[in-house]
Amino acid sequence: MNETITLNHLVLYLYNETELTESVMVQKAIDQNEEIAEEFYSMAAARDLIDHSLMHASKSSINSILSYATLTAPLHKKAIA
Amino acid sequence: MCKDPRNDQELVSEFLRGNEDTLQELIVRHERKIFTSIYLLVKDRDLANDIFQETFIKVIKTLRSGNYNEEGKFLSWVLRISHNLVIDHFRSLKRMPMVYDTDEYSVFDTIPLEDTNIEDKMIAEQIQTTVRALIEQLPYDQREVVIMRHFANMSFKEIADATGVSINTSLGRMRYALINLRKLIQEKQLVLSM
Known part of the structure; x- marks a missing residue:
């Protein structure tokens, strides 16, 4: 690995949490070092997949929450009145 | 369906003024991230649904009690609540899934x-x-x-x-x-x- 770039720098850069000067440094390292580039793009591919894993709560759960909010609303309205 | 242009904080304020519909918008907006994060920790769909419900009951109670002061960070706040409930669940079983x-x-x-x-x-x-x-x-x-x-x-x-x-x-x-x-x-x- 590059002298000034650590693996943690790569993770921070991957998630857009580096300062501008660090970003330039990391990108330069990626452009110039095949090993770093491979590590970075491999992590980027895994990161992109995670966002495709979302699932839904059941409709009955959501309805129960909304019913609870509605049923308890008069008490709240009374309290703020 | 048109996306509600109001931000989370505006929806929360509306909810506290008595507009119950805004809670539905907040849930629709964030339920996938919240539910998935619970599910990925407990790995059981029914349990995840229970904790999801419990989370929002707590959200409603906290909002109405006037103790919400996380302006602009509604999702992070709700996820912290759900995460704590997941931890409570594992504590009740006396084990953490390491x-x-x-x-x-x-x-x-x-x-x-x-x-x-x-x-x-x-x-x-x-x-x-x-x-x-x-x-x-x-x-x-x-x-x-x-x-x-x-x-x-x-x-x-x-x-x-x-x-x-x-x-x-x-x-x-x-x-x-x-x-x-x-x-x-x-x-x-x-x-x-x-």
């Missing part, structure tokens, strides 16, 4: 897809299910960082503070999570392209 324990998983609801092509839709659904199953196989501390960074949009500094470890540890866990995911994909010879 390692993954099963390779079985069910087929769950998947997010609505805009693809009109049925074949594309089926492939996308299969990928979603597979990726979830892979995330479930990560050790607990790595899954936790994945959830906080991807679904709660927390920075690594915030994750480090929330989990009581150094930022380098958080970054290391995320890196291992990503490496392990790639490894699992390669081991299973999965072709995952969106």
